[in-house]
Amino acid sequence: MARKPENNNRLDDAARAGWLYYVAGRTQDEIASIMGISRQSAQRLVSLAMAERLVKVRLDHPIAACLEAAARLKDRYQLKYADVVPSDPGSASTTVGIAEAGAAEIERWLKTAEPVVLAVGTGRTLKATIDQLPPMDCPQHRIVSLTGNIRLDGSAAYYNVIFSMADVINARHFPMPLPVLVSSPEEREVLHKQSLVKMALELGARADAVFVGVGELGAEAPLCEDGFLAREEMAGLMAAGAVGEICGWMFDHDGALLTGSINERVASIPLPPRDRASVIGIAKGRRKHEALRAALRGGIINGLITDESTAEYLLKA
Amino acid sequence: MARKPENNNRLDDAARAGWLYYVAGRTQDEIASIMGISRQSAQRLVSLAMAERLVKVRLDHPIAACLEAAARLKDRYQLKYADVVPSDPGSASTTVGIAEAGAAEIERWLKTAEPVVLAVGTGRTLKATIDQLPPMDCPQHRIVSLTGNIRLDGSAAYYNVIFSMADVINARHFPMPLPVLVSSPEEREVLHKQSLVKMALELGARADAVFVGVGELGAEAPLCEDGFLAREEMAGLMAAGAVGEICGWMFDHDGALLTGSINERVASIPLPPRDRASVIGIAKGRRKHEALRAALRGGIINGLITDESTAEYLLKA
DNA sequence: ACCAAAATTTTACCGTTTGATAAAAAAATA
DNA sequence: TATTTTTTTATCAAACGGTAAAATTTTGGT
Numbered sequence: 001m002a003r004k005p006e007n008n009n010r011l012d013d014a015a016r017a018g019w020l021y022y023v024a025g026r027t028q029d030e031i032a033s034i035m036g037i038s039r040q041s042a043q044r045l046v047s048l049a050m051a052e053r054l055v056k057v058r059l060d061h062p063i064a065a066c067l068e069a070a071a072r073l074k075d076r077y078q079l080k081y082a083d084v085v086p087s088d089p090g091s092a093s094t095t096v097g098i099a100e101a102g103a104a105e106i107e108r109w110l111k112t113a114e115p116v117v118l119a120v121g122t123g124r125t126l127k128a129t130i131d132q133l134p135p136m137d138c139p140q141h142r143i144v145s146l147t148g149n150i151r152l153d154g155s156a157a158y159y160n161v162i163f164s165m166a167d168v169i170n171a172r173h174f175p176m177p178l179p180v181l182v183s184s185p186e187e188r189e190v191l192h193k194q195s196l197v198k199m200a201l202e203l204g205a206r207a208d209a210v211f212v213g214v215g216e217l218g219a220e221a222p223l224c225e226d227g228f229l230a231r232e233e234m235a236g237l238m239a240a241g242a243v244g245e246i247c248g249w250m251f252d253h254d255g256a257l258l259t260g261s262i263n264e265r266v267a268s269i270p271l272p273p274r275d276r277a278s279v280i281g282i283a284k285g286r287r288k289h290e291a292l293r294a295a296l297r298g299g300i301i302n303g304l305i306t307d308e309s310t311a312e313y314l315l316k317a
Numbered sequence: 318m319a320r321k322p323e324n325n326n327r328l329d330d331a332a333r334a335g336w337l338y339y340v341a342g343r344t345q346d347e348i349a350s351i352m353g354i355s356r357q358s359a360q361r362l363v364s365l366a367m368a369e370r371l372v373k374v375r376l377d378h379p380i381a382a383c384l385e386a387a388a389r390l391k392d393r394y395q396l397k398y399a400d401v402v403p404s405d406p407g408s409a410s411t412t413v414g415i416a417e418a419g420a421a422e423i424e425r426w427l428k429t430a431e432p433v434v435l436a437v438g439t440g441r442t443l444k445a446t447i448d449q450l451p452p453m454d455c456p457q458h459r460i461v462s463l464t465g466n467i468r469l470d471g472s473a474a475y476y477n478v479i480f481s482m483a484d485v486i487n488a489r490h491f492p493m494p495l496p497v498l499v500s501s502p503e504e505r506e507v508l509h510k511q512s513l514v515k516m517a518l519e520l521g522a523r524a525d526a527v528f529v530g531v532g533e534l535g536a537e538a539p540l541c542e543d544g545f546l547a548r549e550e551m552a553g554l555m556a557a558g559a560v561g562e563i564c565g566w567m568f569d570h571d572g573a574l575l576t577g578s579i580n581e582r583v584a585s586i587p588l589p590p591r592d593r594a595s596v597i598g599i600a601k602g603r604r605k606h607e608a609l610r611a612a613l614r615g616g617i618i619n620g621l622i623t624d625e626s627t628a629e630y631l632l633k634a
Numbered sequence: 635a636c637c638a639a640a641a642t643t644t645t646a647c648c649g650t651t652t653g654a655t656a657a658a659a660a661a662a663t664a
Numbered sequence: 665t666a667t668t669t670t671t672t673t674a675t676c677a678a679a680c681g682g683t684a685a686a687a688t689t690t691t692g693g694t
Contacts, residue, residue: 015378016403022374024405024413027651034406038672043653054378057339060451061332061371064340071341108353344679355644360681 011052017042018049062086069311073304076315077296080278081105081303084311087284094285095128102211102282102305103132109209110169115140116208119272120161121247122149123213124222125282127159130168138171144203146210147247147268150179174200178267180228180248185264192267204269207277212301214283215245216291237262244291246281246300247271253290255298271300278303284310293317328369334359335366339374370448375417386628390621393632394613397595398422398620401628411602412445415622419528419599420449422622426526427486432457436521436589437478438529438564439466440539442599444476446528447485455488461520463527464564464585467496491517495584497545497565502581509584521586524594529618531600532562533608554579561608563598563617564588570607572615588617595620601627610634 013035020026020034032042049055066084073082083105085097106129109116118141120126145162166173177196182188191197215223217238223229223245240261241252248266250258257263271279280303283292293314295301306314330352337343337351349359366372383401390399400422402414423446426433435458437443462479483490494513499505508514532540534555540546540562557578558569565583567575574580588596597620600609610631612618623631 011378012380012382015376015380018378019376019380019403019414020405023376023417024408026405026407028653029651030407039652040654040673041671044671047653049376049378055374055376058373058375058451059332059336059340059366059371060373061328061336063329063332064336067333067336067341111353345681346679356679357645357681358643361643364681 010048011054014045014049014052015054017045018055021046021049022055066308066311069308069315072315073311077302077304078299079296079302079304081280083305085305085307087308087310094283094288095125097307098282098284098305099125099128099132102126102129102280105280105305106130106133106211107136110136110138110141110171113140115142117141117203117206118143119146119204119207119210119269120144120165121146121210121212121268122159122161123215124159125213126161126211127164129211129282130161130165133165133168136169138169141169141171142174142203143169143171144174144200144207144269145176146204146212146271147180148176148178174203176200176267176269180267181262181265182267183265188265188267201269205272207272210271210277210279212246212271212279212281214281214288214291214295214301216287217242217244217250218287220287233262243294244288246295249300251294251298251300253294255294255296255300257298257300274299274302280305282306289313327365328371331362331366331369332371334362335372338363338366339372373417373449373451375421377421383625383628386625386632389632390628394619394621395616396613396619396621398597400622402622402624404625404627406626411600411605412442414624415599415601416442416445417449418622419443419446419597422597423447423450423528424453427453427455427458427488430457432459433525434458434520434523435460436463436524436527436586437461437482438463438527438585439476439478440530440532441476442530443478443528444481446599447478447482450482450485453486455486458486458488459491459520460486460488461491461517461524461586462493463521463529463588464497465493465495491520493517493584493586497585498579498582499584500582505582505584518586522589524589527588527594527596529563529588529596529598531598531605531608531612531618533604534559534561534567535604537604550579560611561605563612566617568611568615568617570611572611572613572617574615574617591616591619597622599623606630 017031017035020031021028028039028042028046032039035042063086066086070082070084073079073084083101085101088096106118109118120143122145143162143165149160162173162175178191182191192201215221217234219231219234221234224231224234237250240258242250242258243253244251247268249268250261250263252258279301281292281295281301282305284307289310292306292310296304296314334348334352337348338345343351345356345359345363349356352359380403383403386401387399390396390401400418402418405413423435426435437460439462460479460482466477479490479492495508499508509518532538534551536548538551541548541551554567557575559567559575560570561568564585566585567578567580569575596618598609598612598618599622601624606627609623609627613621613631
């Protein structure tokens with residue numbers, strides 16, 4: 001009868017115990033008495049069944065795939081935070097879904113009692129995110145804009161992230177009264193010494209959480225469309241290897257910031273140190289794929305809110 | 318702020334909580350803080366996910382004793398398929414365990430690429446089995462109900478196997494819009510000529526796999542309890558030697574269909590030829606013992622899903 | 635648009651179940 | 665027999681499931 005079934009028997013018992021526990025719903029005490037062993041042995045068998053993956057838990061709901069993708073993204077790119085929302089294949093929107101999810105995450109930060117510093121970038125996605133925020137009263141927190149939204153011609157882009165945000169959450173807010181780009185490194189230096197700007201710079205460096213959009217480059221890039229960047233410059237940047245930008249900071253395929261070139265004229269506040277702060281990118285869609293992957297690779301962002309199909313791309317790469 | 322499609326969100330949240338709990342292994346406290354709700358709400362969501370069968374736990378490990386019993390059953394009764402699940406001595410449930418196993422076998426059939434015709438009976442066990450099926454998209458298959466679930470008084474029994482099944486697996490389905498029993502052989506003949514019924518009859522005859530419960534007879538038989546059969550008739554049947562029924566077809570101790578008597582008024586679709594199709598009975602428990610043995614002896618079923626202690630009975634006989 | 639009723643959520647509490655640890659006992663191995 | 669490994673026993677803090685009252689939100693009627 002019993003030849004050498006040691007290992008086999010053990011897994012058999014584990015399977016039996018796991019079955020009684022997970023399928024039949026008995027307590028470990030009951031299993032112990034049914035199988036004639038001590039409760040601790042029963043417990044060991046049950047957890048062995050789990051460890052050996054004898055019991056398989058399946059969750060039949062679209063949301064499950066999203067959660068799993070988020071967990072894998074976290075692991076793959078060493079993220080502090082990841083959230084994946086279901087894709088809507090039919091929709092062309094670049095914000096539906098992630099805007100709500102982004103707002104929820106911002107809300108979680110704002111709900112904390114101890115004061116935090118939140119920083120935001122700009123762009124359509126971020127504007128849509130802010131628009132999903134419920135009114136809140138957060139006098140203990142401060143919010144700062146990492147980047148301006150002044151165009152080359154001096155006018156302001158229509159979306160107004162920091163002020164919209166301040167409108168609904170009633171916290172002290174620090175705008176960035178500068179263009180995204182200035183004409184020279186020297187001009188940047190001068191502007192950054194203005195007292196108002198200095199306060200924002202200082203605050204930005206201490207931000208606990210940062211929420212940014214991720215810009216792709218190309219002829220139809222929002223950066224051009226919105227008049228932040230001349231098309232000739234765009235071509236030069238792409239030739240230099242740039243694939244995306246965050247708050248105006250250009251980076252290449254590996255997520256390394258471009259040295260020289262335009263980055264010396266970016267007036268935005270630098271992203272705070274990634275080891276301390278959460279820098280959460282909010283983006284989805286085919287056109288953002290490469291830029292997102294580069295930003296994740298290079299650790300420019302350590303948090304991500306995206307949708308399923310974008311997550312799929314980022315995972316298979 | 319427009320931000321909630323409530324109805325949808327409820328199950329979403331349940332799925333999310335269930336995933337975090339069962340897959341990610343978080344505690345309910347953690348889930349509560351992640352989702353921004355109280356622990357009790359988290360607990361409710363987790364158990365809702367269970368109740369709504371969003372999470373399905375399955376144990377695929379073959380337990381040696383069960384495997385051996387299955388092999389012996391196959392041999393002893395010339396079965397095409399046999400599956401034995403562990404017994405839970407204390408439990409009074411007649412479905413726990415075999416329902417999951419039955420669902421797994423149905424799933425295997427549904428996963429085949431070439432189109433198959435699946436037929437199902439009715440009853441509590443089968444309903445519990447169907448409830449364990451994961452959502453699937455199977456436009457290539459067809460499913461047909463071998464029997465109606467209309468009572469003597471014209472009302473429908475609460476369990477609704479074919480429609481529940483169609484709900485989750487999205488295949489063309491063919492219900493049997495008749496009672497289990499009609500008043501006379503002649504009426505049956507008339508009814509069976511209705512075009513709708515004829516299609517079901519035709520399909521049933523071509524079924525590749527059939528899943529049925531096995532009904533025992535007696536004063537407390539489900540057939541009586543559910544109002545399909547008057548108690549006086551039951552007594553007569555038993556006197557005539559009937560020990561069990563499948564889809565309403567009465568059989569005796571040797572598994573031979575009773576001639577005459579009530580069987581001439583059974584409106585169910587006849588079971589397809591056993592040499593071609595798999596007719597799999599799903600049943601366990603003391604009260605089903607005799608009916609099961611008779612059905613196996615007579616070859617009414619050529620497949621079986623049961624539990625260890627029932628298997629033991631069937632093997633020692 | 636308002637108020638009242640109903641339903642849901644939160645808060646608080648309690649007994650049971652669970653996972654983990656450490657020492658004693660038993661079994662297996664050399 | 666001595667040594668190693670496993671199982672049992674005992675104990676404890678954390679986690680869980682249930683209940684009940686208070687607070688909140690939703691619903692329905694006016």
